[in-house]
Amino acid sequence: MNAVDLLAFGAHPDDVEIGAGGILAKHVKQGYRVAICNLTEAELSSNGTVERRRVEARRAAEILGVEQIIDLSFPDRGLGEREQINRMAQVIRQCKPRIVLAPYFEDRHPDHVACSRMAKEAIFDAGIRKKKTPGDEEAHRVSQFFYYFINDVHQADVVVDISDVYEQKVESILAYQSQFNPTEGEVSTPLNSPTYLAMVRGRDQLWGHQIGALYGEALKSPAPLKMTSLIQP
Secondary structure (H helix, E strand, O other), X not given: XXXXXXXXEEOOOOHHHHHHHHHHHHHHHOOOOEEEEEEEOOOOOOOOOHHHHXXXXXXXXXXXXXXXXXXXXXXXXXXXXXXXXXHHHHXXXXXXXXXXXXXXXXXXXXXXXXXXXXXXXXXXXXXXXXXXXXXOOOOOOOOEEEEEOOOOOOOOOEEEEOXXXXXXXXXXXXXXXXXXXXXXXXXXOOOOOOOHHHHHHHHHHHHHHHOOOOOEEEEEOOOOOOOOOOOOX
């Protein structure tokens, strides 16, 4: 694995794109190195196949400019084991990110909730010098950790202006055709409901409006944000 500036965890392929795709595209555009780590291959999804989802995930990453995708292949709806957290801590140590993103811990999908908790534990463990990971990598401390939102809207601590990359975000989500564009014989899900993508766009417009921009993506911090001055340069 290559070292990155920003590492985003998702329980399933498409989680990161929905909640933080614009943030990733924005940072790539600014010259930062970005990686996505998917915990599962979403093998229990109502539509599509694992093989198709892999292709879609790589197409979505290409659209966002993300060069590194890490697939841990944990079991879908089987998250939370200590060994899994150790593996995530190993990924953090190998990638050495300054910033880590994970889903917010209040969400309708239990896997998103589990991913949130596991990421927080993995970040903590990755910084413990005497804590062993599978490859015995050196400890690494993450500078900042933020939660992103997938299915819901909550009060934000940070809103990032993603207006200039918003259509990249939309295109990356639509790369998951198996999830958002059902064909004959596939079943209806919350994701392929006509209102889901409209909800995402409306939510991003709402957050954008709060900061005087067209579109924004919101983040929640588990700890107070450090400021050296209320007046920024």
